[in-house]
Amino acid sequence: MTDEIVLDVEHLQKDFGKFQALKDVTLQVKRGEVFGFIGPNGAGKSTTLRVILGILRKSGGQATLFGEDVYDQAVTVHKRIAYVPGDVYLWPNLTGGEVIDLMLKMSGEKHNARTDELIAKFQLDTRKKARTYSKGNRQKVALIAALSTDAEFFIFDEPTSGLDPLNEKIFQNEVLHLKEQGKSVLLSSHILSEVEKMVDRLAIIREGTVVETGSLAELRHLTRTSVSVTTKQAMTGLEQLAGVHDLVATVDNGVTKSEFMLDGEKLADLMAQLSTLAVLDLKVQPATLEDVFMRYYNDANDARAEG
Structure with a gap:
């Protein structure tokens, strides 16, 4: 090209x-x-x-x-x-x-x-x-x-x-x-x-x-990345990390699984925090075009409704 x-x-x-x-x-x-x-x-x-x-x-x-x-x-x-x-x-x-x-x-x-x-x-x-x-x-x-x-x-x-x-x-x-x-x-x-x-x-x-x-x-700035991380210990303070949304954490036999949405530009901050923990599993799913499209239209419709 x-x-x-x-x-x-x-x-x-x-x-x-x-x-x-x-x-x-x-x-x-x-x-x-x-x-x-x-x-x-x-x-x-x-x-x-x-x-x-x-x-x-x-x-x-x-x-x-x-x-x-x-x-x-x-x-x-x-x-x-x-x-x-x-x-x-x-x-x-x-x-x-x-x-x-x-x-x-x-x-x-x-x-x-x-x-x-x-x-x-x-x-x-x-x-x-x-x-x-x-x-x-x-x-x-x-x-x-x-x-x-x-x-x-x-x-x-x-x-x-x-x-x-x-x-x-x-x-x-x-x-x-x-x-x-x-x-x-x-x-x-x-x-x-x-x-x-x-x-x-x-x-x-x-x-x-x-x-x-x-x-x-x-x-991709129009949407968020899906993250699933499993650690040996609880991820304290994750809910306060900027860019984290819809956090759901479950504990089973001392192992914590945290699933949430993350603003794309905050991925480096997340990785810095994860580096201090014993991570057993990490899945990061970038936004698809459909995610981008629907997120943009949902946000635009919400803004119009509020106006």
Whole structure:
């Protein structure tokens, strides 16, 4: 990954009449980076992507891809990108294979060895009519067509909707393959475990505003680490240690087991205290992306309720 910015979105706004769908969206995606874009339904994810795709004209701010305005230069920009929506509609009377070939032709490309490789990986029966396909198979068609292209920037909006876990894994591997090739990926998904496995950085959007941006490690300050420690003696004073929350201590045959949540920046202080004790077992579980996401939204909702 380089520092070259491929997608640059600055203070993006979008109004629909009196309703402001996007208030302040700022994010950058670098070359060779997989960037996650997360938020609940109605937060503004899809509207942001439609602006980036040049489908909607922004009301304020700016959005450029490869240095070109995404709306004014949409035709030029689209020659270098690939897009997969979360709900794919196909020509019902064409076979899956015909749809893939048509999509590739519309992108200025042809069916190639990479296409055949992807069809085999996703185990898609390309002989069937598109009208017979399940949601998952329709999704496979769009993914195969997009991944067959030599695009520089890929936009995936809920791309694994309808796929089984095996095909989700195949998709994840393909995204990492794109990254290895120096391609850039913008991934919008509600499956937080999926995002966590793939992204280098991510943005959290809430009510039309990007409220946090960074790597998962940088965003761990939004939540706490789960700690379980077993010692030969009681851990006196632990409840007074700054950053310790929800402490539960049990004693069995002279052995104390303490379980609690710890603010991430206080881990060094905890380790200093543990160094004076006979530790029998220690488990430290960093926050997952879901923990980060839910903690942020719970805190934001609590603050709004108090206000």
